[in-house]
Amino acid sequence: MARKLTPIYDRLSVVLVSTRNPLNIGAAARAMSNFGCSDLRVVRPYDVAFREAKSAVGASHVLRTAAEHGDVAEAVADCSLVVGTTAARNRKLEHKLFSLKDGARLMRKHSDRIALLFGSEKRGLSNHDLSHCHWLLRIPAGEEHPSMNLGQAVAVCLYELARDTALPTKTPETSPANAAELDRLGAILREALAMAGYPKAMNRSSDNQIRALVRRLRLSEKDAQLLSGMLRQMLWTIRSK
Amino acid sequence: MARKLTPIYDRLSVVLVSTRNPLNIGAAARAMSNFGCSDLRVVRPYDVAFREAKSAVGASHVLRTAAEHGDVAEAVADCSLVVGTTAARNRKLEHKLFSLKDGARLMRKHSDRIALLFGSEKRGLSNHDLSHCHWLLRIPAGEEHPSMNLGQAVAVCLYELARDTALPTKTPETSPANAAELDRLGAILREALAMAGYPKAMNRSSDNQIRALVRRLRLSEKDAQLLSGMLRQMLWTIRSK
Numbered sequence: 001m002a003r004k005l006t007p008i009y010d011r012l013s014v015v016l017v018s019t020r021n022p023l024n025i026g027a028a029a030r031a032m033s034n035f036g037c038s039d040l041r042v043v044r045p046y047d048v049a050f051r052e053a054k055s056a057v058g059a060s061h062v063l064r065t066a067a068e069h070g071d072v073a074e075a076v077a078d079c080s081l082v083v084g085t086t087a088a089r090n091r092k093l094e095h096k097l098f099s100l101k102d103g104a105r106l107m108r109k110h111s112d113r114i115a116l117l118f119g120s121e122k123r124g125l126s127n128h129d130l131s132h133c134h135w136l137l138r139i140p141a142g143e144e145h146p147s148m149n150l151g152q153a154v155a156v157c158l159y160e161l162a163r164d165t166a167l168p169t170k171t172p173e174t175s176p177a178n179a180a181e182l183d184r185l186g187a188i189l190r191e192a193l194a195m196a197g198y199p200k201a202m203n204r205s206s207d208n209q210i211r212a213l214v215r216r217l218r219l220s221e222k223d224a225q226l227l228s229g230m231l232r233q234m235l236w237t238i239r240s241k
Numbered sequence: 242m243a244r245k246l247t248p249i250y251d252r253l254s255v256v257l258v259s260t261r262n263p264l265n266i267g268a269a270a271r272a273m274s275n276f277g278c279s280d281l282r283v284v285r286p287y288d289v290a291f292r293e294a295k296s297a298v299g300a301s302h303v304l305r306t307a308a309e310h311g312d313v314a315e316a317v318a319d320c321s322l323v324v325g326t327t328a329a330r331n332r333k334l335e336h337k338l339f340s341l342k343d344g345a346r347l348m349r350k351h352s353d354r355i356a357l358l359f360g361s362e363k364r365g366l367s368n369h370d371l372s373h374c375h376w377l378l379r380i381p382a383g384e385e386h387p388s389m390n391l392g393q394a395v396a397v398c399l400y401e402l403a404r405d406t407a408l409p410t411k412t413p414e415t416s417p418a419n420a421a422e423l424d425r426l427g428a429i430l431r432e433a434l435a436m437a438g439y440p441k442a443m444n445r446s447s448d449n450q451i452r453a454l455v456r457r458l459r460l461s462e463k464d465a466q467l468l469s470g471m472l473r474q475m476l477w478t479i480r481s482k
Binding site for chain 1: 264268271272275276341342381389390392393394396397400401403404411430433434436437438439454457458459460461464467468470471474475477478479482
């Protein structure tokens with residue numbers, strides 16, 4: 001009778017970004033416990049909210065062991081697939097937007113560590129948060145109330161991920177680049193562009209654009225290194241002339 | 242773009258039996274609003290809980306119009322299919338017990354009014370409540386924490402009921418780069434590498450490697466142009482120094 005848990009939970013990290021309400025952090029942790037998913041990461045929570053949630057009576061093991069991070073980059077550094085969630089239907093999107101059903105299928109196929117990001121209750125994920133994501137997942141909702149309660153959204157996502165407990169399909173022969181490797185590549189690219197006088201290379205929105213660009217490339221670890229080496233050589237040449 | 246709601250919500254009544262916590266009644270109502278499901282019925286709620294939930298700031302239309310009933314019989318009198326929910330795995334069952342997936346499929350096939358019953362937070366549905374049910378639905382949960390938060394359980398059930406009518410995956414309107422664009426990008430990359438003294442940039446096998454590399458990136462037309470522009474600027478800087 002015992003439910004067989006799908007292995008995806010072993011490689012899934014739920015990342016709550018800028019969550020305000022401690023009850024919501026607790027509810028998300030509880031949904032994770034229900035589904036046997038244990039890696040919770042919290043980015044810039046309202047301090048009080050996080051402390052209150054952690055110390056609440058009956059706080060789950062998931063919540064007590066949750067890691068706190070200063071920014072999204074740090075929270076997802078060891079993940080090679082970063083998925084953002086959104087309730088938006090008409091948002092101007094630079095990302096692919098998958099239905100939960102289709103997105104969950106893709107996530108199950110990914111054999112390496114995955115981060116699933118949930119934004120704040122009010123505003124969802126910011127453009128800066130989104131620039132860390134490879135693609136987006138649409139949280140299903142009706143027309144009148146498009147935004148779902150955080151704990152419920154986490155529960156619905158975890159449910160769909162385990163719904164068909166199929167094992168992941170074939171593992172790709174090359175491991176995908178993780179976020180830290182992509183950030184290194186982005187940093188070299190940004191510096192090379194700045195040194196080369198590329199227009200608008202230095203402002204904040206270009207940071208986001210470069211971060212999103214290197215993610216759209218879906219690089220393997222090997223190709224990320226290859227590209228970094230190429231750019232480093234160009235940068236070195238530009239500098240030394 | 243508007244979400245097409247599956248007709249099942251028009252004939253579905255969510256019935257909360259002996260719910261204790263007003264926050265849970267509110268959360269269940271909110272999940273219903275999210276999915277466009279509006280018929281909430283409450284049986285023997287703790288009086289205070291129900292009144293508090295109804296009068297809460299921001300109480301949804303669903304909650305404000307919820308009907309209160311003295312017993313299950315009265316609450317489900319107009320329904321021809323009554324489905325109970327349970328997290329139990331080892332309960333001695335007299336009822337058929339369906340997975341959420343299979344149960345939802347049966348419910349969608351039922352063209353008349355359906356009641357979906359959720360029991361109290363602590364004890365679930367009593368044997369008396371269960372005697373009103375045609376069959377049971379197992380709320381999915383892991384092994385450690387078999388009992389799911391009420392609002393989350395409602396959300397997951399409603400999600401599954403509407404799962405196959407969810408909005409499709411949306412791809413941003415970018416066309417993929419064609420071979421000529423990729424070759425232009427490759428040529429600029431090759432020249433920049435050569436000018437920068439990148440090792441082995443000039444032999445034939447590196448030509449092949451660069452051609453394969455730009456193809457592995459699976460670039461959109463727009464991103465191919467973006468990268469070409471970036472590289473051109475670097476190349477220009479390297480040349481002019």
